[in-house]
Amino acid sequence: MNSQELMAIEDQYGARNYRPLDVVVDRGEGVWLYDTEGRRYLDCLSAYSAVNQGHCHPRIVKVMREQAGRLTLTSRAFRNSQLGLFEQDLCELGGYEMALPMNTGSEAVETALKAARRWGYQVKGVPADQAEIIACVGNFHGRTISIISMSSEVKYTQGFGPLTPGFRLVPFGDAEALEACITDNTVAFLVEPIQGEGGVIIPPDGYLRAAAALCERYHILFMVDEIQTGLGRAGHLFAHQAEGVRPDVVMVGKALSGGLYPVSAVLADRPVLGLFGPGDHGSTFGGNPLAAAVAREALRVLVDERLSDRSMEMGSYFLGRLARLESSLVREVRGRGLMIGVELQDHAGGGRRYCEALAGRGLLCKETRGNVIRLTPPLVITRNEIDWAVEQVAAVLEA
Numbered sequence: 001m002n003s004q005e006l007m008a009i010e011d012q013y014g015a016r017n018y019r020p021l022d023v024v025v026d027r028g029e030g031v032w033l034y035d036t037e038g039r040r041y042l043d044c045l046s047a048y049s050a051v052n053q054g055h056c057h058p059r060i061v062k063v064m065r066e067q068a069g070r071l072t073l074t075s076r077a078f079r080n081s082q083l084g085l086f087e088q089d090l091c092e093l094g095g096y097e098m099a100l101p102m103n104t105g106s107e108a109v110e111t112a113l114k115a116a117r118r119w120g121y122q123v124k125g126v127p128a129d130q131a132e133i134i135a136c137v138g139n140f141h142g143r144t145i146s147i148i149s150m151s152s153e154v155k156y157t158q159g160f161g162p163l164t165p166g167f168r169l170v171p172f173g174d175a176e177a178l179e180a181c182i183t184d185n186t187v188a189f190l191v192e193p194i195q196g197e198g199g200v201i202i203p204p205d206g207y208l209r210a211a212a213a214l215c216e217r218y219h220i221l222f223m224v225d226e227i228q229t230g231l232g233r234a235g236h237l238f239a240h241q242a243e244g245v246r247p248d249v250v251m252v253g254k255a256l257s258g259g260l261y262p263v264s265a266v267l268a269d270r271p272v273l274g275l276f277g278p279g280d281h282g283s284t285f286g287g288n289p290l291a292a293a294v295a296r297e298a299l300r301v302l303v304d305e306r307l308s309d310r311s312m313e314m315g316s317y318f319l320g321r322l323a324r325l326e327s328s329l330v331r332e333v334r335g336r337g338l339m340i341g342v343e344l345q346d347h348a349g350g351g352r353r354y355c356e357a358l359a360g361r362g363l364l365c366k367e368t369r370g371n372v373i374r375l376t377p378p379l380v381i382t383r384n385e386i387d388w389a390v391e392q393v394a395a396v397l398e399a
């Protein structure tokens with residue numbers, strides 16, 4: 001079937017909760033995607049940074065095939081031969097004592113919220129049902145009812161109430177506002193090191209250090225959502241490492257499987273994750289042997305191919321080239337590692353039309369917050385491919 005036919009079927013039977021670019025991707029390899037007509041596209045979205053290792057990475061595919069033919073799911077009612085090894089690898093790489101595996105990023109965030117409340121009541125001594133968690137304006141942590149309850153985006157919440165209580169919002173990047181918001185009932189501060197969906201917003205230098213210090217002073221958990229920024233995307237294993245902080249709780253997902261399978265996890269030390277007892281929390285698929293085997297290989301690929309360093313090096317090159325664009329449409333180009341945002345002027349009329357034009361030239365990316373074009377290719381991208389990408393962006397924005 002051709003693209004037109006497939007799009008018509010999808011539009012007839014699928015809920016319209018997305019507005020995708022009209023490209024029907026059929027195959028992927030490294031940084032390249034191929035549509036049903038065989039046209040080739042450079043992927044500059046990487047499934048919102050889930051495909052940091054590149055599409056269908058041969059090593060991860062091989063492990064997935066082998067494990068799929070051996071054992072895929074036991075539930076946590078029984079143990080499996082992959083889970084402990086995955087938890088060990090993730091803890092050793094991330095530098096934490098314990099991991100709690102889930103599937104989607106949203107579930108990792110939900111898990112962290114539950115851990116924070118549990119910690120607040122059992123360790124900090126907050127009165128029952130009074131726990132408050134502080135999050136940031138412009139955040140994106142997922143789509144469940146509780147997670148959208150801390151969203152400042154009207155589009156994410158309108159018509160989905162009643163929302164979950166217990167969240168407060170402060171401006172992103174403002175440590176004084178955070179301090180002013182803390183009460184005796186605050187149990188955690190939840191933050192993205194760089195806001196991704198929020199428009200690739202990089203906070204002022206020292207913000208994460210100041211936030212970490214406040215969390216320590218007021219005895220609240222410093223919880224960092226690394227689901228999009230982590231695993232090499234922003235030039236470090238975790239983006240918060242750029243400021244040398246060590247959060248109490250880290251959430252990972254997306255690239256944890258290299259995009260082959262939904263795998264997420266919460267990382268923390270024993271005093272936090274140790275508070276969960278049998279029956280307190282769970283997931284049928286969380287920690288399944290297929291997920292565990294795939295994630296272990298995806299992590300080994302990140303390390304073996306030094307993808308965090310590569311992200312920093314290629315990201316600096318990409319950013320440097322984009323910064324030299326001469327376009328009256330561009331307000332700012334910013335980024336860290338291969339997490340780059342091109343913010344357009346108001347008169348540009350939104351990013352969508354430029355993303356469509358880029359797709360027509362064989363480069364796939366997606367606007368966020370209306371006027372920011374996010375460029376986040378797989379971390380295996382080469383200098384030549386970046387040069388080609390810059391040419392396409394220039395052709396569209398300098399015209």
Ligand SMILES: *Cc1c(COP(=O)(O)O)cnc(C)c1O
Pocket residue numbers: 048103104105106107109140141142143192196197225226227228229253254
């Ligand atoms: C994508 C994302 C999530 C949610 O992950 P899902 O797998 O879509 O549920 C949470 N936090 C951040 C920062 C994300 O980018």
